[in-house]
Amino acid sequence: MSTQSPFPSKLPEVGTTIFTVMSKMALDFNAINLSQGFPDFEISAELQNLVTDYMGKGHNQYAPMAGVPDLLNSISRKLKQTHNIEVDEKNEITITAGATEALYATIAAIVKPGDEVLVIEPAYDAYVPAVRLNGGKPVLIPMDIPDFTINWDRVAHHITGRTKLIIINTPHNPTGTILEEDDLSALAGIVAKHGIYVLSDEVYEHIIFDGEVHQSVLKHPGLRERSIAVYSFGKTFHATGWKIGYSVAPPSITREIRKVHQFLTFSVNTPIQYALATFLEDKKNYEGQDRFFQQKRDYFLEQMQTSRFVPVTSKGTYFQLFSYKNYGNRPDREMAEWLTQEIGVASIPISVFYQDKTDNHYLRFCFGKNDQTLKKGAEILCRI
Ligand SMILES: Cc1ncc(COP(=O)(O)O)c(C=O)c1O
The missing domain is CATH 3.40.640.10 (Type I PLP-dependent aspartate aminotransferase-like (Major domain))
Structure with a gap:
């Protein structure tokens, strides 16, 4: 066992980010991952080809x-x-x-x-x-x-x-x-x-x-x-x-x-x-991005209509906030973990975006995903 005292941290309050934690949990529990903000569809083939062309040109x-x-x-x-x-x-x-x-x-x-x-x-x-x-x-x-x-x-x-x-x-x-x-x-x-x-x-x-x-x-x-x-x-x-x-x-x-x-x-x-x-x-x-993602937002909100989650309609980004006040008032981190582990959809609790972990009972879902992924996630959430 080491006898050394722990190395003094310059950022003692910082641990593993919630994005890593929730994405790993989504993987471990085979949940639909609507937590981390990254798209699950391919980038432009033209852009990919340009990169290889420029590499080829030295x-x-x-x-x-x-x-x-x-x-x-x-x-x-x-x-x-x-x-x-x-x-x-x-x-x-x-x-x-x-x-x-x-x-x-x-x-x-x-x-x-x-x-x-x-x-x-x-x-x-x-x-x-x-x-x-x-x-x-x-x-x-x-x-x-x-x-x-x-x-x-x-x-x-x-x-x-x-x-x-x-x-x-x-x-x-x-x-x-x-x-x-x-x-x-x-x-x-x-x-x-x-x-x-x-x-x-x-x-x-x-x-x-x-x-x-x-x-x-x-x-x-x-x-x-x-x-x-x-x-x-x-x-x-x-x-x-x-x-x-x-x-x-x-x-x-x-x-x-x-x-x-x-x-x-x-x-x-x-x-x-x-x-x-x-x-x-x-x-x-780059100009079509807003239409592309607006369709995704609208699609996701439509699929979520019969759920009891209450949206704060997104005006930009690929994130949609929902209040879960209709499901009680358990802490948002606990709610996000339960949804991932027991229900099968991963999200991000909003309290992690406050230094003092203020909890107003909201979760963030990323809709920058394939329609199929969004449909599956919403179907599961509507069943709760
Ligand atoms: C608000 C905001 N700023 C900055 C970034 C980081 O951007 P990049 O991946 O280009 O470093 C993100 C990524 O999620 C973000 O949501």
């Missing part, structure tokens, strides 16, 4: 640190085309190993020990540990239920002389809510008054429903100069395993993000960057 060595120029150029054209945003591709875009690296590099570049960072909860799990690792203090602000909206007066109330950054996410994981123009205007008012920075996680920009328009911080004149927006090709092209994304920020902030990126990964895999540069040239390749 694009297999280190890419430039900030990204392959062709890809930076394709992204800047895409931003112009989709959101009418002008960016200086040489000085404002950085290709990263997934949105996760872009988030981490941004937080590391901005947050100094003692700085406070506003995080709206429920929150994607990558934000708070990155703030803590860089000596920052997360200041947690809950959304209002049952609609999961942000009360901007409450946000303003939490600002102190040490507040450096606010992290927002639209469309939002796990709730499927989106920020409207009014939300960004309220945020811009706060930014103008207090001079804080905004880190905007926009990885689901192309998964937005019912004719709503994605509100990017990059489009907002009051936010553009103090904001960093983060995107993910893994989400946009159903290729979460590729781990490739990018950040867009003003040159002075990008310079600092690149300093961190340089020593986190240096550069991101070359043939995929070339393939994406070519694939992005045809806007059809």
Whole structure:
């Protein structure tokens, strides 16, 4: 037996993520996996072929640190085309190993020990540990239920002389809510008054429903100069395993993000960057995503109609929240485990997206799956 004392953790509160736990449980109990956010259908054959073509052409060595120029150029054209945003591709875009690296590099570049960072909860799990690792203090602000909206007066109330950054996410994981123009205007008012920075996680920009328009911080004149927006090709092209994304920020902030990126990964895999540069040239390749996923959301909700789960209709992302208040009030983690082990459908309990594990009895189901998988899952859930 070892006599050594345990190695002192810098993140003692962090264990195995719930996504890993639930996916493993789904596998162990042969349950339909609607927990983790990854599609169970194939990526575009054209995109796959482009990657092998570029490998065959010898694009297999280190890419430039900030990204392959062709890809930076394709992204800047895409931003112009989709959101009418002008960016200086040489000085404002950085290709990263997934949105996760872009988030981490941004937080590391901005947050100094003692700085406070506003995080709206429920929150994607990558934000708070990155703030803590860089000596920052997360200041947690809950959304209002049952609609999961942000009360901007409450946000303003939490600002102190040490507040450096606010992290927002639209469309939002796990709730499927989106920020409207009014939300960004309220945020811009706060930014103008207090001079804080905004880190905007926009990885689901192309998964937005019912004719709503994605509100990017990059489009907002009051936010553009103090904001960093983060995107993910893994989400946009159903290729979460590729781990490739990018950040867009003003040159002075990008310079600092690149300093961190340089020593986190240096550069991101070359043939995929070339393939994406070519694939992005045809806007059809990303513009149909909202319709595709809206059909899935509608299909899943329709299949769930006879269940007693109560939906908070998703406005974006491939996540659908349900309240299970009609099934009693056992803790959501217990409910998710019971559903996986005894009923045969895996989901994610929403309490894990709160640092203090606030439990409002909601579960998140991922509908970015084949219709057959959704039908089978819903059939089982409707029988309870
Ligand atoms: C809100 C949000 N941000 C970031 C990410 C991470 O994206 P990537 O896989 O590109 O690192 C995810 C993945 O689930 C997410 O849901």
